[in-house]
Amino acid sequence: MSDGTRGLDSMTSDQAARRRWMGVLAKARLAELEAAWAGLDDRPTYTWLRRPEVGLVMVRGRAGGTGTRFNLGEMTVTRCALRVEGGSVGFGYVQGRDGVHVELAAAFDALMQTPERHDKIEREIIAPLEASQAARRQDRSRKANATKVEFFTMVRGEDVR
Amino acid sequence: MYVAVKGGEKAILNSHELLAERRRGDPEVSELGIRQIKEQLTLAVDRVMTEGSIYDPDLAALAIKQARGDLVEAIFLLRAYRTTLARFGATEPIDTARMAVQRRISAAFKDLPGGQVLGPSFDYTHRLLDFDLMQEAETAPEAERAPKPVDDDMPRVADILDSEGLIEIDEPDDEEREVADLTRQPLTFPAERDQRLQNLARGDEGFLLALGYSTQRGYGRNHPFGGEIRMGEVAVELTPEELGFPIEIGEITVTECQMINQFKGNEDTPPQFTRGYGLTFGHCERKAMAMALVDRALRSAELGETPAFPAQDEEFVLYHADNVEASGFVQHLKLPHYVDFQSELQMVRRLREQFEARKRGEAAE
Numbered sequence: 022m023s024d025g026t027r028g029l030d031s032m033t034s035d036q037a038a039r040r041r042w043m044g045v046l047a048k049a050r051l052a053e054l055e056a057a058w059a060g061l062d063d064r065p066t067y068t069w070l071r072r073p074e075v076g077l078v079m080v081r082g083r084a085g086g087t088g089t090r091f092n093l094g095e096m097t098v099t100r101c102a103l104r105v106e107g108g109s110v111g112f113g114y115v116q117g118r119d120g121v122h123v124e125l126a127a128a129f130d131a132l133m134q135t136p137e138r139h140d141k142i143e144r145e146i147i148a149p150l151e152a153s154q155a156a157r158r159q160d161r162s163r164k165a166n167a168t169k170v171e172f173f174t175m176v177r178g179e180d181v182r
Numbered sequence: 183m184y185v186a187v188k189g190g191e192k193a194i195l196n197s198h199e200l201l202a203e204r205r206r207g208d209p210e211v212s213e214l215g216i217r218q219i220k221e222q223l224t225l226a227v228d229r230v231m232t233e234g235s236i237y238d239p240d241l242a243a244l245a246i247k248q249a250r251g252d253l254v255e256a257i258f259l260l261r262a263y264r265t266t267l268a269r270f271g272a273t274e275p276i277d278t279a280r281m282a283v284q285r286r287i288s289a290a291f292k293d294l295p296g297g298q299v300l301g302p303s304f305d306y307t308h309r310l311l312d313f314d315l316m317q318e319a320e321t322a323p324e325a326e327r328a329p330k331p332v333d334d335d336m337p338r339v340a341d342i343l344d345s346e347g348l349i350e351i352d353e354p355d356d357e358e359r360e361v362a363d364l365t366r367q368p369l370t371f372p373a374e375r376d377q378r379l380q381n382l383a384r385g386d387e388g389f390l391l392a393l394g395y396s397t398q399r400g401y402g403r404n405h406p407f408g409g410e411i412r413m414g415e416v417a418v419e420l421t422p423e424e425l426g427f428p429i430e431i432g433e434i435t436v437t438e439c440q441m442i443n444q445f446k447g448n449e450d451t452p453p454q455f456t457r458g459y460g461l462t463f464g465h466c467e468r469k470a471m472a473m474a475l476v477d478r479a480l481r482s483a484e485l486g487e488t489p490a491f492p493a494q495d496e497e498f499v500l501y502h503a504d505n506v507e508a509s510g511f512v513q514h515l516k517l518p519h520y521v522d523f524q525s526e527l528q529m530v531r532r533l534r535e536q537f538e539a540r541k542r543g544e545a546a547e
Contacts, residue, residue: 036427044417044430077264078420078431079272080237081361082383082461084375084477086278086338086438088352090361091376093383093461096237096418098270098431114270114422116432117238158282158415162331165284165414168300169332 042133042147046126047115049150054125057146067128070102070110073120099123109134205250219243228435228464229253233505234260235365235384237434237463254386258506264365272361274419274428278438278461279341281414283332285465288339289408290442296336301413302465339410340440340457349442349455373496378480383461385503387469393493394475402479402491406458409442413465437462439470443478448486456485 032040046054058064077095084091100114101123111131113123129146132138206213220227220243230242234257241260249255285301288294300306343349362377364384369377382390397404415435419428439460447453458478460470479493492498502508 032427036425039425040427040429047429047431048433074268076268076270077236078270078418079363079365080418080434081273081275082278082379082436083275083352083354084379085340085352085440085457085459087341087354088459089355089375090275090359091379091383092272092361092363092365093276093380093436094232094235094237094463095264095269095365096432096434097241097267098420100270100422102424112422112424114420114429114431116418116434118240159331160327161284162282163327163329164325165299165301166328166330166332167326168285168302169328170298170300 039130039133042143043112043114043126043130045147045151045154046113046129048154049122049126051119051122051125053150053153054122054129057150058125058128060145065105065107065128065132067103067105067111067131070104071100073099073101073113073123075099075118075120101127103127103131105131105135107135205248214247216240216243216247219246225465226251226253228462228466229387229469230256230260231464232462232466232469233257233384233386234264236260236264254505254509258509261506271420271422273431274421276416276418276434276436278412278416278436279336279338281336281412281416281436281438282433283336283412284414284435286332286336286410286412286414287408288410290410291339291342294337294339294342296333299332336412338412338440340442343409343442343455347454350445350457352457352459369500371497372483373480373500375481378496378500379459379461379477381500381503382473382476385473386505386508387466387472389503389505389508390472390476391468393479393499394472396491397475397479397493402482402489402494404456404478404482404487405444406441406475406478407443408471409440409457411437411439411467411470413437413467435464437465437467437470439467439474441471441474441478445485451485456481 076098078098079095080093081090082093083089096116097118098114098116099118099120099122100112101120102110102112103124104110105128109131111127111129111134113125113127113130115123115126129142132142133147220239223243223246226246227239227242230245230253231237231239234242234245236242241263242256245256245259245263246253248259283296283299283301285303286296286299288298292298340349340352344351362374362380364377364380369381373381396402398406413435415433417430418432418434420431421428437460441458441460442455443458445451445454445456456478458474458476458481460473460475460477462470462473476493476499479491480496480499482489482494487494489495
Protein backbone atom coordinates (compact mmCIF):
# COMPACT_ATOMS: atom_id res chain seq x y z
CA MET A 22 0.00 0.00 0.00
CA SER A 23 1.24 3.46 0.79
CA ASP A 24 4.97 3.67 1.15
CA GLY A 25 4.67 6.96 3.02
CA THR A 26 6.72 10.00 2.30
CA ARG A 27 10.45 10.07 1.89
CA GLY A 28 12.22 11.55 4.88
CA LEU A 29 9.33 11.32 7.33
CA ASP A 30 10.98 8.60 9.39
CA SER A 31 14.19 10.51 9.87
CA MET A 32 12.54 13.76 11.03
CA THR A 33 13.21 15.15 14.47
CA SER A 34 10.25 15.99 16.69
CA ASP A 35 10.92 19.72 16.12
CA GLN A 36 10.78 19.15 12.38
CA ALA A 37 7.59 17.08 12.70
CA ALA A 38 5.98 19.87 14.72
CA ARG A 39 7.00 22.51 12.20
CA ARG A 40 5.85 20.34 9.32
CA ARG A 41 2.40 20.22 10.92
CA TRP A 42 1.94 23.94 11.45
CA MET A 43 3.39 24.86 8.05
CA GLY A 44 0.86 22.50 6.45
CA VAL A 45 -1.98 24.04 8.46
CA LEU A 46 -0.89 27.56 7.44
CA ALA A 47 -0.56 26.59 3.75
CA LYS A 48 -4.05 25.07 3.67
CA ALA A 49 -5.73 27.88 5.63
CA ARG A 50 -8.02 30.31 3.85
CA LEU A 51 -6.60 33.75 3.22
CA ALA A 52 -9.44 35.46 5.12
CA GLU A 53 -8.75 33.28 8.17
CA LEU A 54 -5.06 34.21 8.15
CA GLU A 55 -5.80 37.90 7.68
CA ALA A 56 -8.23 37.84 10.59
CA ALA A 57 -5.69 35.99 12.75
CA TRP A 58 -2.99 38.53 11.93
CA ALA A 59 -5.31 41.47 12.58
CA GLY A 60 -6.21 39.89 15.92
CA LEU A 61 -2.61 39.77 17.23
CA ASP A 62 -2.02 42.12 20.19
CA ASP A 63 1.55 42.82 19.16
CA ARG A 64 2.20 42.35 15.50
CA PRO A 65 5.93 41.94 14.91
CA THR A 66 7.86 43.77 12.26
CA TYR A 67 9.95 41.69 9.91
CA THR A 68 12.49 41.99 7.16
CA TRP A 69 12.42 40.09 3.91
CA LEU A 70 14.99 37.42 3.20
CA ARG A 71 13.14 36.52 0.01
CA ARG A 72 10.13 38.44 -1.18
CA PRO A 73 7.13 36.42 -2.39
CA GLU A 74 8.00 34.73 -5.66
CA VAL A 75 5.61 32.73 -7.85
CA GLY A 76 6.89 29.56 -9.51
CA LEU A 77 6.00 26.00 -10.33
CA VAL A 78 6.53 22.61 -8.76
CA MET A 79 6.22 19.39 -10.71
CA VAL A 80 3.56 17.18 -9.13
CA ARG A 81 4.46 13.52 -9.20
CA GLY A 82 2.32 10.41 -9.14
CA ARG A 83 3.09 6.71 -9.13
CA ALA A 84 2.02 4.22 -11.80
CA GLY A 85 -0.85 2.21 -10.33
CA GLY A 86 -0.72 4.45 -7.24
CA THR A 87 2.25 2.54 -5.80
CA GLY A 88 4.73 1.97 -8.64
CA THR A 89 7.14 3.92 -10.80
CA ARG A 90 7.18 7.67 -10.20
CA PHE A 91 6.07 9.88 -13.09
CA ASN A 92 5.47 13.57 -13.67
CA LEU A 93 1.73 14.30 -13.67
CA GLY A 94 1.90 18.06 -14.31
CA GLU A 95 2.95 21.25 -12.58
CA MET A 96 1.17 23.46 -10.08
CA THR A 97 1.68 27.08 -9.15
CA VAL A 98 3.27 27.82 -5.80
CA THR A 99 4.44 30.97 -4.05
CA ARG A 100 7.35 31.07 -1.65
CA CYS A 101 8.99 33.64 0.61
CA ALA A 102 11.28 33.93 3.62
CA LEU A 103 11.41 36.57 6.32
CA ARG A 104 13.01 37.31 9.69
CA VAL A 105 10.88 38.68 12.54
CA GLU A 106 12.30 41.01 15.17
CA GLY A 107 13.87 38.75 17.76
CA GLY A 108 15.53 36.64 15.08
CA SER A 109 13.29 33.75 14.05
CA VAL A 110 13.23 32.99 10.33
CA GLY A 111 9.94 31.97 8.77
CA PHE A 112 9.38 30.27 5.45
CA GLY A 113 6.26 30.03 3.35
CA TYR A 114 5.52 27.62 0.52
CA VAL A 115 1.88 27.87 -0.49
CA GLN A 116 -0.07 26.52 -3.45
CA GLY A 117 -1.27 29.22 -5.86
CA ARG A 118 -0.10 32.76 -6.57
CA ASP A 119 -1.18 34.70 -3.50
CA GLY A 120 1.65 36.81 -2.13
CA VAL A 121 -0.33 37.84 0.97
CA HIS A 122 -1.16 34.26 1.94
CA VAL A 123 2.47 33.17 1.75
CA GLU A 124 3.65 36.26 3.64
CA LEU A 125 1.28 35.57 6.52
CA ALA A 126 2.17 31.87 6.50
CA ALA A 127 5.86 32.75 6.78
CA ALA A 128 5.24 35.33 9.52
CA PHE A 129 3.28 32.83 11.63
CA ASP A 130 5.95 30.19 10.94
CA ALA A 131 8.51 32.59 12.43
CA LEU A 132 6.31 33.35 15.43
CA MET A 133 5.81 29.64 16.10
CA GLN A 134 9.59 29.34 16.41
CA THR A 135 9.76 32.21 18.87
CA PRO A 136 9.65 30.42 22.26
CA GLU A 137 7.77 33.12 24.18
CA ARG A 138 5.04 33.34 21.52
CA HIS A 139 4.77 29.71 20.42
CA ASP A 140 2.15 28.47 22.90
CA LYS A 141 -0.24 31.35 22.44
CA ILE A 142 -0.08 31.22 18.62
CA GLU A 143 -0.56 27.46 18.72
CA ARG A 144 -3.57 27.75 21.02
CA GLU A 145 -5.26 30.76 19.47
CA ILE A 146 -4.40 30.38 15.79
CA ILE A 147 -2.89 27.10 14.62
CA ALA A 148 -5.21 24.74 16.52
CA PRO A 149 -8.40 26.60 15.46
CA LEU A 150 -7.22 26.72 11.82
CA GLU A 151 -6.56 23.00 11.95
CA ALA A 152 -9.98 22.39 13.46
CA SER A 153 -11.76 24.42 10.80
CA GLN A 154 -9.90 22.52 8.05
CA ALA A 155 -10.94 19.23 9.63
CA ALA A 156 -14.53 20.46 9.86
CA ARG A 157 -14.60 21.47 6.17
CA ARG A 158 -13.14 18.12 5.23
CA GLN A 159 -15.66 16.29 7.41
CA ASP A 160 -18.53 18.25 5.88
CA ARG A 161 -17.45 17.36 2.32
CA SER A 162 -17.00 13.76 3.38
CA ARG A 163 -20.49 13.56 4.90
CA LYS A 164 -21.96 14.81 1.62
CA ALA A 165 -19.97 12.16 -0.25
CA ASN A 166 -21.09 9.49 2.20
CA ALA A 167 -24.74 10.37 1.54
CA THR A 168 -24.12 9.03 -1.99
CA LYS A 169 -22.81 5.68 -0.79
CA VAL A 170 -24.67 2.82 -2.43
CA GLU A 171 -26.41 0.42 -0.06
CA PHE A 172 -26.68 -2.85 -1.95
CA PHE A 173 -29.31 -5.38 -1.12
CA THR A 174 -30.01 -8.69 -2.78
CA MET A 175 -33.29 -8.99 -4.63
CA VAL A 176 -35.11 -12.27 -4.20
CA ARG A 177 -36.84 -12.93 -7.50
CA GLY A 178 -40.13 -14.76 -7.86
CA GLU A 179 -42.70 -15.29 -5.15
CA ASP A 180 -42.75 -17.59 -2.20
CA VAL A 181 -39.18 -18.70 -2.56
CA ARG A 182 -38.42 -21.61 -0.24
CA MET B 183 9.85 25.79 -47.10
CA TYR B 184 8.15 28.62 -45.26
CA VAL B 185 9.05 32.14 -46.41
CA ALA B 186 8.06 34.92 -44.01
CA VAL B 187 5.75 37.66 -45.21
CA LYS B 188 5.45 41.22 -43.94
CA GLY B 189 2.60 43.66 -43.85
CA GLY B 190 -0.97 43.47 -42.58
CA GLU B 191 -0.22 45.09 -39.20
CA LYS B 192 -3.31 47.28 -39.32
CA ALA B 193 -5.53 44.37 -40.31
CA ILE B 194 -4.08 42.27 -37.48
CA LEU B 195 -4.69 44.99 -34.88
CA ASN B 196 -8.26 45.41 -36.07
CA SER B 197 -8.73 41.64 -36.00
CA HIS B 198 -7.63 41.61 -32.34
CA GLU B 199 -10.17 44.33 -31.56
CA LEU B 200 -12.90 42.44 -33.33
CA LEU B 201 -11.91 39.31 -31.41
CA ALA B 202 -12.17 41.24 -28.13
CA GLU B 203 -15.62 42.53 -29.10
CA ARG B 204 -16.84 39.04 -30.00
CA ARG B 205 -15.37 37.67 -26.78
CA ARG B 206 -17.42 40.16 -24.80
CA GLY B 207 -20.60 39.46 -26.79
CA ASP B 208 -23.72 41.55 -26.29
CA PRO B 209 -22.82 44.32 -23.81
CA GLU B 210 -26.42 44.21 -22.54
CA VAL B 211 -25.52 40.86 -20.98
CA SER B 212 -23.38 41.05 -17.85
CA GLU B 213 -19.75 40.07 -18.29
CA LEU B 214 -18.63 36.59 -17.27
CA GLY B 215 -16.40 36.62 -14.18
CA ILE B 216 -13.39 34.40 -13.56
CA ARG B 217 -14.95 33.24 -10.29
CA GLN B 218 -18.11 32.20 -12.13
CA ILE B 219 -16.09 30.09 -14.56
CA LYS B 220 -14.04 28.63 -11.72
CA GLU B 221 -17.10 27.75 -9.62
CA GLN B 222 -19.65 26.82 -12.30
CA LEU B 223 -17.68 25.45 -15.27
CA THR B 224 -15.47 23.33 -13.05
CA LEU B 225 -15.10 20.40 -15.44
CA ALA B 226 -13.88 22.70 -18.23
CA VAL B 227 -11.41 24.19 -15.73
CA ASP B 228 -10.28 20.67 -14.77
CA ARG B 229 -9.66 19.65 -18.37
CA VAL B 230 -7.67 22.81 -19.09
CA MET B 231 -5.55 22.26 -15.96
CA THR B 232 -4.91 18.61 -16.85
CA GLU B 233 -3.97 19.08 -20.49
CA GLY B 234 -2.48 22.54 -19.95
CA SER B 235 -0.43 20.71 -17.31
CA ILE B 236 -0.68 23.37 -14.59
CA TYR B 237 -2.89 23.03 -11.53
CA ASP B 238 -4.23 26.55 -10.97
CA PRO B 239 -8.02 26.95 -11.23
CA ASP B 240 -7.82 30.78 -11.47
CA LEU B 241 -5.43 30.68 -14.42
CA ALA B 242 -7.40 27.94 -16.15
CA ALA B 243 -10.62 29.98 -15.74
CA LEU B 244 -8.86 33.05 -17.13
CA ALA B 245 -7.60 31.02 -20.11
CA ILE B 246 -11.14 29.74 -20.80
CA LYS B 247 -12.52 33.28 -20.74
CA GLN B 248 -9.75 34.61 -22.98
CA ALA B 249 -10.17 31.70 -25.41
CA ARG B 250 -13.94 32.28 -25.65
CA GLY B 251 -14.55 28.77 -24.35
CA ASP B 252 -12.23 27.07 -26.86
CA LEU B 253 -10.64 24.60 -24.44
CA VAL B 254 -7.77 23.55 -26.71
CA GLU B 255 -6.87 27.23 -27.19
CA ALA B 256 -7.12 27.70 -23.39
CA ILE B 257 -4.77 24.73 -22.90
CA PHE B 258 -2.31 26.40 -25.29
CA LEU B 259 -2.49 29.64 -23.26
CA LEU B 260 -1.69 27.80 -20.05
CA ARG B 261 1.23 25.96 -21.65
CA ALA B 262 2.61 29.26 -22.90
CA TYR B 263 2.27 30.83 -19.44
CA ARG B 264 4.30 28.09 -17.76
CA THR B 265 7.40 29.08 -19.72
CA THR B 266 7.42 32.40 -17.81
CA LEU B 267 7.83 30.76 -14.39
CA ALA B 268 10.77 29.18 -12.58
CA ARG B 269 10.57 25.59 -11.34
CA PHE B 270 11.10 25.30 -7.57
CA GLY B 271 11.36 21.52 -7.56
CA ALA B 272 9.33 18.33 -7.73
CA THR B 273 6.83 17.17 -5.12
CA GLU B 274 6.79 13.89 -3.27
CA PRO B 275 4.59 11.44 -5.21
CA ILE B 276 0.96 12.06 -4.25
CA ASP B 277 -0.57 9.25 -2.19
CA THR B 278 -3.99 8.43 -3.61
CA ALA B 279 -4.60 5.83 -0.89
CA ARG B 280 -4.83 8.76 1.56
CA MET B 281 -7.26 10.70 -0.62
CA ALA B 282 -10.18 12.57 0.95
CA VAL B 283 -12.60 10.60 -1.19
CA GLN B 284 -15.51 12.37 -2.89
CA ARG B 285 -16.22 9.54 -5.28
CA ARG B 286 -15.04 5.97 -5.38
CA ILE B 287 -16.58 3.17 -7.40
CA SER B 288 -15.58 -0.24 -8.65
CA ALA B 289 -17.22 -2.11 -11.49
CA ALA B 290 -15.37 -5.27 -10.47
CA PHE B 291 -16.15 -5.57 -6.75
CA LYS B 292 -19.54 -4.89 -5.23
CA ASP B 293 -18.66 -5.22 -1.57
CA LEU B 294 -15.33 -3.54 -1.29
CA PRO B 295 -14.19 -2.05 2.04
CA GLY B 296 -15.37 1.56 2.26
CA GLY B 297 -18.19 0.90 -0.20
CA GLN B 298 -19.25 2.43 -3.48
CA VAL B 299 -19.49 6.20 -3.16
CA LEU B 300 -21.12 7.81 -6.20
CA GLY B 301 -20.22 11.42 -5.42
CA PRO B 302 -21.18 14.13 -7.92
CA SER B 303 -21.73 12.06 -11.07
CA PHE B 304 -23.62 12.32 -14.35
CA ASP B 305 -23.77 8.51 -14.46
CA TYR B 306 -27.32 7.99 -13.27
CA THR B 307 -28.83 11.16 -14.70
CA HIS B 308 -31.36 10.78 -17.50
CA ARG B 309 -29.58 13.13 -19.88
CA LEU B 310 -32.77 15.12 -20.36
CA LEU B 311 -32.29 18.85 -20.72
CA ASP B 312 -33.25 20.50 -17.44
CA PHE B 313 -35.22 23.56 -18.44
CA ASP B 314 -35.25 24.80 -14.85
CA LEU B 315 -31.64 25.80 -15.44
CA MET B 316 -32.81 28.26 -18.13
CA GLN B 317 -33.63 30.60 -15.26
CA GLU B 318 -31.26 31.61 -12.53
CA ALA B 319 -32.42 29.94 -9.31
CA GLU B 320 -33.26 31.99 -6.24
CA THR B 321 -31.61 29.59 -3.84
CA ALA B 322 -28.55 27.42 -4.27
CA PRO B 323 -29.11 23.67 -4.03
CA GLU B 324 -27.63 22.00 -0.99
CA ALA B 325 -26.62 18.37 -0.90
CA GLU B 326 -27.69 15.84 1.71
CA ARG B 327 -25.24 14.99 4.49
CA ALA B 328 -24.85 11.52 5.92
CA PRO B 329 -24.53 11.38 9.73
CA LYS B 330 -20.92 10.23 9.32
CA PRO B 331 -18.08 10.87 6.88
CA VAL B 332 -16.89 8.14 4.51
CA ASP B 333 -14.77 5.38 6.00
CA ASP B 334 -11.19 6.28 6.82
CA ASP B 335 -10.04 3.04 5.27
CA MET B 336 -10.55 3.15 1.52
CA PRO B 337 -8.05 0.61 0.18
CA ARG B 338 -7.40 0.69 -3.54
CA VAL B 339 -9.07 -2.24 -5.28
CA ALA B 340 -5.74 -3.30 -6.77
CA ASP B 341 -4.32 -3.60 -3.27
CA ILE B 342 -7.16 -5.94 -2.29
CA LEU B 343 -6.54 -8.27 -5.26
CA ASP B 344 -2.87 -7.99 -4.49
CA SER B 345 -3.28 -9.95 -1.27
CA GLU B 346 -4.29 -13.00 -3.32
CA GLY B 347 -1.40 -12.60 -5.73
CA LEU B 348 -3.81 -12.53 -8.67
CA ILE B 349 -2.76 -9.13 -9.94
CA GLU B 350 0.59 -7.80 -10.96
CA ILE B 351 2.22 -5.61 -8.34
CA ASP B 352 3.36 -2.07 -9.04
CA GLU B 353 6.57 -1.82 -7.04
CA PRO B 354 8.05 1.59 -6.24
CA ASP B 355 11.04 2.51 -8.38
CA ASP B 356 14.50 3.35 -7.10
CA GLU B 357 14.42 6.79 -5.42
CA GLU B 358 17.75 7.64 -7.02
CA ARG B 359 16.37 7.15 -10.52
CA GLU B 360 15.79 10.38 -12.42
CA VAL B 361 12.15 10.76 -13.45
CA ALA B 362 11.72 11.53 -17.15
CA ASP B 363 10.33 14.99 -17.85
CA LEU B 364 8.90 15.78 -21.28
CA THR B 365 8.99 19.50 -20.53
CA ARG B 366 12.78 19.25 -20.48
CA GLN B 367 13.78 16.25 -22.60
CA PRO B 368 12.12 15.12 -25.83
CA LEU B 369 10.50 11.69 -26.15
CA THR B 370 12.83 8.76 -26.70
CA PHE B 371 11.88 5.31 -27.96
CA PRO B 372 11.27 2.75 -26.71
CA ALA B 373 9.59 4.97 -24.11
CA GLU B 374 9.63 4.08 -20.43
CA ARG B 375 6.42 3.98 -18.40
CA ASP B 376 7.14 7.37 -16.76
CA GLN B 377 7.46 9.06 -20.16
CA ARG B 378 4.31 7.40 -21.40
CA LEU B 379 2.23 8.30 -18.35
CA GLN B 380 3.34 11.95 -18.45
CA ASN B 381 2.57 12.13 -22.15
CA LEU B 382 -0.88 10.56 -21.66
CA ALA B 383 -1.67 12.76 -18.65
CA ARG B 384 -1.05 15.86 -20.83
CA GLY B 385 -2.60 14.22 -23.90
CA ASP B 386 -5.80 15.21 -25.65
CA GLU B 387 -8.89 13.68 -24.10
CA GLY B 388 -10.62 13.14 -27.45
CA PHE B 389 -7.61 11.40 -28.97
CA LEU B 390 -7.18 9.08 -25.98
CA LEU B 391 -10.92 8.43 -25.80
CA ALA B 392 -10.97 7.28 -29.43
CA LEU B 393 -7.88 5.11 -28.96
CA GLY B 394 -9.25 3.55 -25.76
CA TYR B 395 -12.53 2.88 -27.56
CA SER B 396 -10.65 1.25 -30.43
CA THR B 397 -9.09 -1.27 -28.00
CA GLN B 398 -12.56 -2.20 -26.75
CA ARG B 399 -13.85 -2.70 -30.30
CA GLY B 400 -11.16 -5.21 -31.19
CA TYR B 401 -8.15 -3.14 -32.25
CA GLY B 402 -6.01 -4.53 -29.46
CA ARG B 403 -8.49 -6.16 -27.12
CA ASN B 404 -7.36 -6.64 -23.56
CA HIS B 405 -10.60 -7.31 -21.66
CA PRO B 406 -10.65 -4.38 -19.25
CA PHE B 407 -12.69 -3.97 -16.08
CA GLY B 408 -13.18 -0.67 -14.34
CA GLY B 409 -11.27 -1.87 -11.29
CA GLU B 410 -11.60 1.39 -9.50
CA ILE B 411 -12.24 5.06 -10.11
CA ARG B 412 -11.65 7.47 -7.27
CA MET B 413 -11.80 11.25 -7.11
CA GLY B 414 -11.03 13.56 -4.23
CA GLU B 415 -8.38 15.74 -2.61
CA VAL B 416 -4.81 14.71 -1.93
CA ALA B 417 -2.16 16.64 -0.06
CA VAL B 418 0.82 17.87 -2.07
CA GLU B 419 4.14 17.66 -0.24
CA LEU B 420 7.35 19.36 -1.17
CA THR B 421 10.76 19.13 0.48
CA PRO B 422 12.29 22.63 0.20
CA GLU B 423 16.09 22.55 0.16
CA GLU B 424 16.31 25.11 2.95
CA LEU B 425 14.18 22.93 5.25
CA GLY B 426 15.25 19.40 4.35
CA PHE B 427 11.95 17.80 5.36
CA PRO B 428 8.63 17.52 3.50
CA ILE B 429 5.83 20.02 4.13
CA GLU B 430 2.30 20.18 2.77
CA ILE B 431 1.96 23.15 0.43
CA GLY B 432 -1.70 22.59 -0.43
CA GLU B 433 -4.30 20.15 -1.64
CA ILE B 434 -5.32 19.26 -5.17
CA THR B 435 -8.26 17.34 -6.55
CA VAL B 436 -7.32 14.38 -8.71
CA THR B 437 -9.11 11.53 -10.48
CA GLU B 438 -7.52 8.10 -10.60
CA CYS B 439 -8.57 5.10 -12.67
CA GLN B 440 -7.25 1.58 -12.24
CA MET B 441 -8.22 -0.68 -15.11
CA ILE B 442 -7.66 -4.35 -14.47
CA ASN B 443 -7.16 -6.50 -17.52
CA GLN B 444 -7.23 -10.20 -18.09
CA PHE B 445 -3.83 -11.67 -18.97
CA LYS B 446 -3.38 -15.26 -20.07
CA GLY B 447 0.21 -15.34 -18.92
CA ASN B 448 3.29 -16.42 -20.82
CA GLU B 449 6.29 -18.69 -20.29
CA ASP B 450 7.56 -16.68 -17.34
CA THR B 451 4.40 -15.16 -15.91
CA PRO B 452 1.39 -17.10 -14.60
CA PRO B 453 -2.13 -16.07 -15.66
CA GLN B 454 -3.10 -12.97 -13.70
CA PHE B 455 -4.67 -9.57 -13.97
CA THR B 456 -2.56 -6.75 -15.37
CA ARG B 457 -3.16 -3.07 -14.88
CA GLY B 458 -3.56 0.16 -16.77
CA TYR B 459 -3.37 3.46 -14.92
CA GLY B 460 -4.97 6.83 -15.43
CA LEU B 461 -4.46 9.98 -13.34
CA THR B 462 -5.64 13.53 -13.97
CA PHE B 463 -5.93 16.85 -12.20
CA GLY B 464 -9.48 17.70 -11.13
CA HIS B 465 -12.44 15.54 -12.04
CA CYS B 466 -11.63 14.29 -15.55
CA GLU B 467 -13.12 10.84 -15.32
CA ARG B 468 -13.55 10.05 -19.01
CA LYS B 469 -9.96 11.11 -19.60
CA ALA B 470 -8.63 9.03 -16.68
CA MET B 471 -10.45 5.93 -17.97
CA ALA B 472 -9.26 6.42 -21.55
CA MET B 473 -5.73 7.03 -20.29
CA ALA B 474 -5.80 3.77 -18.33
CA LEU B 475 -6.95 1.81 -21.40
CA VAL B 476 -4.22 3.32 -23.56
CA ASP B 477 -1.57 2.89 -20.85
CA ARG B 478 -2.38 -0.83 -20.77
CA ALA B 479 -2.39 -1.07 -24.58
CA LEU B 480 1.07 0.55 -24.67
CA ARG B 481 2.37 -2.11 -22.26
CA SER B 482 1.70 -4.86 -24.84
CA ALA B 483 5.34 -5.32 -25.85
CA GLU B 484 6.47 -5.45 -22.22
CA LEU B 485 3.87 -8.19 -21.54
CA GLY B 486 4.90 -10.23 -24.56
CA GLU B 487 1.84 -9.42 -26.67
CA THR B 488 2.46 -8.64 -30.34
CA PRO B 489 1.68 -4.95 -30.92
CA ALA B 490 -0.51 -4.87 -34.02
CA PHE B 491 -2.96 -2.03 -33.52
CA PRO B 492 -2.78 1.79 -33.35
CA ALA B 493 -3.32 2.00 -29.57
CA GLN B 494 -0.37 -0.38 -29.02
CA ASP B 495 2.00 1.59 -31.27
CA GLU B 496 3.83 3.89 -28.89
CA GLU B 497 5.37 6.12 -31.54
CA PHE B 498 1.97 6.63 -33.14
CA VAL B 499 0.22 7.30 -29.82
CA LEU B 500 2.84 9.40 -28.03
CA TYR B 501 3.73 11.57 -31.03
CA HIS B 502 0.11 12.45 -31.71
CA ALA B 503 -1.44 12.76 -28.24
CA ASP B 504 -0.50 16.37 -27.54
CA ASN B 505 -3.20 18.75 -28.74
CA VAL B 506 -1.00 21.85 -28.53
CA GLU B 507 1.50 20.30 -30.94
CA ALA B 508 -1.21 18.79 -33.13
CA SER B 509 -3.24 21.98 -33.25
CA GLY B 510 -0.15 24.04 -34.06
CA PHE B 511 0.90 21.85 -36.95
CA VAL B 512 -2.57 21.50 -38.43
CA GLN B 513 -3.33 25.20 -38.02
CA HIS B 514 -0.05 26.43 -39.45
CA LEU B 515 -1.52 25.44 -42.81
CA LYS B 516 -3.60 28.60 -42.75
CA LEU B 517 -0.59 30.89 -42.46
CA PRO B 518 0.57 32.39 -45.77
CA HIS B 519 2.37 29.81 -47.92
CA TYR B 520 2.28 32.03 -51.03
CA VAL B 521 5.85 31.40 -52.22
CA ASP B 522 5.53 27.64 -51.64
CA PHE B 523 2.30 27.60 -53.52
CA GLN B 524 3.71 29.61 -56.45
CA SER B 525 6.51 27.10 -56.96
CA GLU B 526 4.08 24.17 -56.73
CA LEU B 527 1.83 25.94 -59.22
CA GLN B 528 4.70 26.27 -61.70
CA MET B 529 5.57 22.62 -61.31
CA VAL B 530 1.99 21.44 -61.89
CA ARG B 531 1.78 23.68 -65.00
CA ARG B 532 4.98 22.10 -66.36
CA LEU B 533 3.76 18.56 -65.63
CA ARG B 534 0.43 19.39 -67.24
CA GLU B 535 2.19 20.62 -70.42
CA GLN B 536 4.23 17.42 -70.59
CA PHE B 537 1.09 15.33 -70.04
CA GLU B 538 -0.82 17.12 -72.79
CA ALA B 539 2.12 16.94 -75.21
CA ARG B 540 2.28 13.20 -74.59
CA LYS B 541 -1.48 12.83 -75.22
CA ARG B 542 -1.19 14.80 -78.49
CA GLY B 543 1.70 12.58 -79.55
CA GLU B 544 -0.33 9.41 -78.83
CA ALA B 545 -3.33 10.79 -80.79
CA ALA B 546 -1.11 11.62 -83.79
CA GLU B 547 0.29 8.06 -83.98
